[in-house]
Amino acid sequence: MAYPQTIQIFLPSGDPQGIRVAAITTRIVQVIEVPRARLDEFLRMPEAAYVGLYVLFGEDDETGASRAYIGQTGNFGVRLKQHNEKKEFWNRALIALSLTRSLTVTHAHFLEWLAIGRATEAQRFALENGTAGSKPHTPAPMEAECLEVFETVDVLLTTLGYPLFEPLIKRSLTVEGTTPNRPDGVDLFLHGDGVDGRGRYTEEGLVVLANSLGKAEASPSFEKFGSEAKRRRLIEAGSLLREGARLRVVKDMLFSSPSAAAATLFGRSSNGWIEWKDASGRTLSDVMGRNKATEGAEG
Structure with a gap:
């Protein structure tokens, strides 16, 4: 159910086309938008060493269709450097993390599975991942935490202009x-x-x-x-x-x-x-x- 929320977008460099940090002011989850051209700038940020969920966004060069790749990692910096070397299509990375560093790799695996499934249902972007695979074993309390985190990530991605999990028709x-x-x-x-x-x-x-x-x-x-x-x-x-x-x-x-x-x-x-x-x-x-x-x- 939708309800009023306050979202803060911080521009570390002051450039609205550069890195943007989005957060719902009452929650501990943040989403950081990183242009590929500013990857080195992000790698110098402490958040580069955090655990969490990320999405790469880009377009098909021939058709102009929107494409995305969803992943999880124990270290954003290491993983994004690998994608910078091996994946061509993306131009922006959206990174979801906890300010208190409370997300574990187990959280991240469940969030990745959930995100791939929801994005596949929404059909907004052509996914590079394929299928979501089987649901990872996650204790019930941790699964409840992940669902709350995912709700926040969904709102922040949509606010930043990436409605990855939102179906075209409600x-x-x-x-x-x-x-x-x-x-x-x-x-x-x-x-x-x-x-x-x-x-x-x-x-x-x-x-x-x-x-x-x-x-x-x-x-x-x-x-x-x-x-x-x-x-x-x-x-x-x-x-x-x-x-x-x-x-x-x-x-x-x-x-x-x-x-x-x-x-x-x-x-x-x-x-x-x-x-x-x-x-x-x-x-x-x-x-x-x-x-x-x-x-x-x-x-």
Whole structure:
């Protein structure tokens, strides 16, 4: 359950693009964000010798898809130096530790297992790890501590811009009784011209749901639009699967705007605010109340 929290972000060098240290002010767990170019700076910090969980973040050079690697270590400095020599894809490391140095290697193994499992479920990033493997043996009191630590790490990673464990759709908002004017709890539909799409509008943009169907062939004029390049990359990456004259969405997919989502499925320029509709036929623009101010001004 979400509740109000105060998060402090400290900039050791004063540079917002450099190392950032994030913490919930009432807890002992910190997350340190380390740009790869500032690794030497981190290695001089005492926290480099701590035990804990870490995540490497980067992108696929060809598709631009977000990638991540989750690991645990008894010494951050030693492990990150190894990854700096052997792993190419990453540009930022996010490191979770305890200010009181209360985390042990046993804690770290359980946190790694839990993090891989949750990240796999969320499907936000392509994981370099593979499967989470079997659950490590952890005494019940220690497991309870790990769950609390993980909750803090999740909040801090998301605050720093890495929602690794957050599903694109909050499934709890889709049950019966959801408040109708909350678009992230309302099914949206895109129909016509061979397209059969379903989506949800969230705080981050419009999520097109898995198994939505779009047109395989784009209109000739679509090439001049930026959405065409993203559509092509999604096809090349296998996120959009060709099935005859249609494209099938393989997994839930986030778009920055309703129009970009609609254009990807239609293969043409689209006004997603008008073309995405709820079950009663209201446009997304109406669902969001975008026309209310205009209606009031007109009379």
